Amino acid sequence: MTDAAKRTPLYDLHVELGGKMVDFAGWEMPVQYPMGIMGEHSHTRAKAGLFDVSHMGQVILRGADAASKLETLVPSALTTLKEGKARYTFFTNDDGGIMDDLIVANAGDHLFVVVNASMRHQDIPHMAKHLDGIEVTEIFDRALIAVQGPAAEHVVGDLCPAAREMSFMQTMEAEIMGVDCRISRLGYTGEDGFEISIPEAKAIAICRAFLAHEDCEPVGLGARDSLRLESGLCLYGNDIDNDTSPVEASLTWAMQKRRREEGGFPGAARIQRELAEGTARKLVGIKPTGRAPARAGVEVQDLDGTVIGTITSGGFGPSVGAPVAMGYVATDFSTPGQKINLIIRGKAQPAEIAALPFVPQNYKR
Template sequence: MSQHNQDQTADGGPDDADGEIALQPLPLDRWHRDRGGRMVPFAGYEMPVQYEGIMAEHLWTREHAGLFDVSHMGQLLFSGAAFDTGLETLLPGDIVGLGEGRMRYSLLLADNGGIHDDLMITRLPADNAFEIDGGALYMVVNGATKWDDLGVLREGLADEVTINHLEDQALLALQGPEAVTALSRILPGVEKLVFMTAAAFDWNGNPLWVSRSGYTGEDGFEISLPGDVAAEFADALVAQDEVRPIGLGARDSLRLEAGLPLYGHDLDLETTPVAADLGFALSKRRREEGGFPGHERIMIERDQGAILKRVGLVVEGRQPVREGATVVDDEGSEIGKVTSGGFAPTAQKPIAMAYVPAALAAPGTRVTLAQRGKIHHAEVVPMPFVPHRYVRKGA
């Protein structure tokens, strides 16, 4: 566990000798290459985009269990005086009321009500994997924004709040209907977790922090562990018949089918939680009390509606539309924009997310899209495109 390094470039990433942003290797860099992973730049790291092919990896995860390396994500610990009330000045969720071992999706907000990042936050019990007294909070933020997030958090929190950036920790995600079968062989008892809960486990004397969560819409787990044992643990997972390594390409198509937004594409500093259809992240107590950035604007939008809304689209035909395609009116004028899109391997049709005027946001509404001089027709549909299969309490 280490404090965040201060020798960073202005925009937050590690600097090389020529002043360029240097691509960082993941703890599993050699592991990926040895298994045929095709490495590409992503969020300042070299990451595997695919192994055997995006379609095959996508379908394997939906049917069995896929192993994703998400060690580029930022893992942060918060402790010290009034750290949870301090975080409520930046996040719209009920952080103070978060129980031990419980997780919450939340948003790091800007003063205008826009979104710096979306994130997961968990209250640590006394028994945790980070050698820190219970009561601390563990946060996972997006890899592409983690350095900027750290700047916002350090500026917005009191000096008495300690932020530890867990740069030496790896983060793996095991996703799919057979994930629990495979993982419980290695970590007995993990099957007792339910969606959005977490606990500490021991593996060969190494401390692991495991949550039942993920970014695919499937049942699954995220495992935080020391980087120097990540390859050995990944070997133990892929030795299970149910598990194969999966790259970034399938991670993106899986999350799109699940209707989950990607920061920097479907969310940004100009987009509010209401426009993004993330109102569930605004806890009731916090809506009433306020005290988080953009509260007044967000409450007005919640009462009166946002001008634009994030919606799901099913596109006619077989040709997918991509990010950047425009939503146009009858005269061809731009009135909205596609922020994510592709062909859905499970649904077997082109799907997309877009921001459209509120008057066009109801399911069943027909919209027209323009991409590279071609016109496409689409219908607004509820999300997710493929049903979530989370294992909830009492299920």
């Protein structure tokens, strides 16, 4: 643990619950609890898990035309985002690569933005520099938690009945135990669930109340990663980065038709060209045939020994019951069922291209 590592408002609760604390993006975060990564993963798929995501950056944008100005930095449609709705998007650079992915919510008189912990030092100055006339305020006095899993509606709904009526990607302000919170029905596990921004002073009390529900257990970073990997969700810095385009990463769905056609965002020329002509490589699911997981950086070869790509995320999928991975391969080799080899510890191990996600996503539409 470094001297500079920061602590979230839930740090004391993590320690009390037996969380194994590690340094993650400069924050002391629980990688697992006594239940263990496998147990926490399976519990979230079956019932509900509570995650601390307070290390992520929470930002409020205020000012006239905030949505249209933010739209100049991302390839998604924000001016048509209705009040009470949220949208996944990403900042692109001038070369059409992805600077970071983020969630933008229309909160009525402002936009509520959540950016990745490791990129907040980049994203917030980026918005402040380019959003002329918009007040960019990072929030430091609120925790951010996620309650994820098929029982999440009951865990959250028992304390906030209005949450039961929300659908996927809806957001609202509501009271939990008399405290004003922002609740968004979304998350990054592939399961139904909520992300909730809570005033720091009340965060531990509200989390204790959620954890008092018989279906809810605390979950750490380890299971959060295996859950998102099984669900085919990209991790910034692994599966997407400054050199990766949204088209290569199969994120075309996050760019609405008007934005794809009009452009008007950084790197639009490359992205529009790739939409029209295709890409040389593509993000795919990969299933090793054996039991050895393929980690990030593992080389992918065709059956003749030619290098065709690289693993970007990989590990054991507890719900799949086998190793799973994601990575980029030459487009000619991206068809599900295609046989390939993975070079693990110097030896070729058989694998095949698989459709994503490995586990069906379970959002409440």
